[in-house]
Amino acid sequence: MTLLHFILIMALAQGSKSVEALTQQATEDYRRGNFSAARDELRQALEEAPQNADLWRYLGQANAKLNEMDSAINDFQRSLSLDPQNAQTHFNLGLLYRRKGQTNKALEMYRQGLALDANDPGANQVYASLLMVSERYHEAIAPLQRLAQTKGLGPSVQIALSDCYLRSGMRGLGVKEVQDFLESSNAPATDHFNLAKVLLENHEDDLAQRVLRHAVLVAPDSAAAHAKLGVFFANENQLEDAAQEMMSAVRLAPDSADYSMEFAAVLLLSQRYSTALDFLTSVEERFRKLPDYQYKVALAFYGLNLYPEAITKLDELAREHPELDLVQYFLGNSYLAEGEMTKPEPYYKRAIELNPTNPLYYKSLGTLLRRQGPERVDEAILALRKALSIDAEDVQAKLELALCYEEQRNYPQSESLLEEIIRRQPASLPAHVALARTYYRQKKKAEGDRERATISRITSEEQSKVLNQTQPPSNK
Secondary structure, three states: OOHHHHHHHHHHHHOOHHHHHHHHHHHHHHHHOOHHHHHHHHHHHHHHOOOOHHHHHHHHHHHHHOOOHHHHHHHHHHHHHHOOOOHHHHHHHHHHHHHOOOHHHHHHHHHHHHHHOOOOHHHHHHHHHHHHHOOOHHHHHHHHHHHHOOOOOOOHHHHHHHHHHHHOOOHHHHHHHHHHHHHHOOOOHHHHHHHHHHHHHOOOHHHHHHHHHHHHHHOOOOHHHHHHHHHHHHHOOOHHHHHHHHHHHHHHOOOOHHHHHHHHHHHHHOOOHHHHHHHHHHOHHHHOOOHHHHHHHHHHHHHOOOHHHHHHHHHHHHHHOOOOHHHHHHHHHHHHHOOOOOOHHHHHHHHHHHOOOOHHHHHHHHHHHHHOOHHHHHHHHHHHHHHHHHOOOOHHHHHHHHHHHHHOOOHHHHHHHHHHHHHHOOOOHHHHHHHHHHHHHOOOHHHHHHHHHHHHHHHHHHHHHHHHHHOOOOOO
């Protein structure tokens, strides 16, 4: 029996003939979607039967359909005052408070309703969701466990339980939930993706990889499954595995621009520039109009040191899409690689205008300005300081800034930065060389000699590594 039929029967049982007719007409109007008429008829019925809790609840539903949230809440509250043991009225109020963004009130209504009817699947689902949104993960476990006993809800409950267990510090239970998912679930690949996302958010990278590998096993012909695993490998810097999975995704979905561009990106990250260019050439007919395609072709040229070709592609792309900051940045880099010391500057500055939060752009500009001569060192310092204000751990920016201070004969400041770099990267040869110069220029001979000895040792170690890598294995 539906709720509407139940309300109708109750109203008929408790009301006069007038109430009976009004309620019946309201039911018909409600069913047809004429909620305004239903509301008017229910109000008339309630004038004769104001103590009928079911009619108040029905009126609340009509007002909710009309997006009259406050009126609906008042109706349900009146119904609840007449019938406080009705769990569904609590749930209805909870839904309205949720729609109004009043999460705490919604939670309280669901808590009270579930105390009356603990096994309502819909209520448990919404209650758990609200608790998770409120980051009350431990409290969400109980309603999720009740949902887990309900058949037909699918693996979404397992995924949510895994998340709550992990976020509540109950890693053993979280891992078990994942294992149960992998062993017993015939879930589609999309559920695997959702679980992997949850695991990555909880820094469970190994488990996420297992889930994504399982997705490929259960759906070997799913391009999305291979692509998700490929992206995972790429983020873990396992570029060879990433390339294999992305290549599978491209083979299964050759018309997908996303998969093709992700595959090209992995090849570029692997510094397989020639392979990347060959692949991009093979899909040119399909994707040549895409800005991302043109950009990746330019990067392939750039990686192959074909700077004029890269400049041609990037310049064309910059004219068509002047909003792309990375295009401006690589145009600057390409001109710099060609030995141009003045052309890169406007491109770096344009990249900064388009994206003022990227420290790389300030660092590149500062490095360029320093190399242009002493008269531009002050500008270089400003750019490099800005880079470090965004990323205080950028060692290369610190080195460039130290060299600027050295250029200005501000040796103590240069020394401080260089010593900080060496504490973080003891084998940084450029930092040791610059620090030795700085010590000697401050008449700190003992410290300078110590740095020279360190430079000799690092150089010798690097040469030994090169020799060991190039010598053929001995035949014994």
